[in-house]
Amino acid sequence: MSIGDLNRLRWFQLVAEECSFTRAAARLGVAQSTLSHSIKQLESQMGIRLLTRTTRNVAPTAAGVRLLQTLSPRLTEIDEEIAALSAFRDKPSGSIRLTLSDHALDRVVWPKLKAVLRDYPDINVELILDSTFRNIVEEGFDAGVRLGESVEKDMIAVRIGPDWRLIAVAAPAYLAVRGTPMHPKELVGHACINMRHESAGGLYAWEFEKDGQELRVRVAGQLAFNNSYAMIDAAVSGYGIAYVPHDIVEREMASGALVQMLDDWSPFFDGYFLYYPSRRQNLPAFKVIVDALRLRDGQKS
Structure with missing residues (x-):
């Protein structure tokens, strides 16, 4: 598989997850026409339609759903292995995506992150404000922030804020x-x-x-x-x-x-907790974020 094929697969994954060429193009930082052309090339190469397109919505076909289910965990593994290589650099690097509420951002997360991120210019952090309970694994987030009572039992949870x-x-x-x-x-x-x-x-x-x-x-x-x-x-x-x-x-x-x-x-x-799947905890950049947010004895926020 060429690098171009891999990129098209990644782009398809993002469009399918966002159900929108517009949102996917914005996240990728490319023109919507470029993204659409790339997906058409992938469909032509594979000889099957992967997405259904209407004026209001984009959704994966049955074949697209099957490809997405196969593709997502493998691309995630590749991304994690590449990110883990940053351990060999002098400073941690990589991109971290978090989903959280406006209150959690304002009172807990941003006050702590802004105090340390200047020391790690190679770590990029994307903070998505949302009042819903997102599936962080399926939607490509590294972690989420919720009240302790709302965290799924199969996630690692780190307390970051007081009650x-x-x-x-x-x-x-x-x-x-x-x-x-x-x-x-x-x-x-x-x-x-x-x-x-x-x-x-x-x-x-x-x-x-x-x-x-x-x-x-x-x-x-x-x-x-x-x-x-x-x-x-x-x-x-x-x-x-x-x-x-x-x-x-x-x-x-x-x-x-x-x-x-x-x-x-x-x-x-219960106060806010940072929650994430276990495979994230060994990434150097993620360790920096967790350590910065962790609530320590005696802290009020």
């Missing part, structure tokens, strides 16, 4: 008109700012706990976001009650722009 909790907050002007709920069940009668979790099947049901009693409340309101910071801004603007991480709303509470309620019902969750 934290969600708290209910609203603007004083809103509470002056609508009143302050004293029990989570009273939220049903209020305008609430929802959080959408696509992987959880829709809008997040607010979780509360007190004295061993657990409650999940499905709230309603005019607005729903998949970004905690947008929820805070909406709450400050008086659109209702938001349920957001306590550590990103401290400034608004200190200034009086937001008021907390239901404090005794707001439980702590």
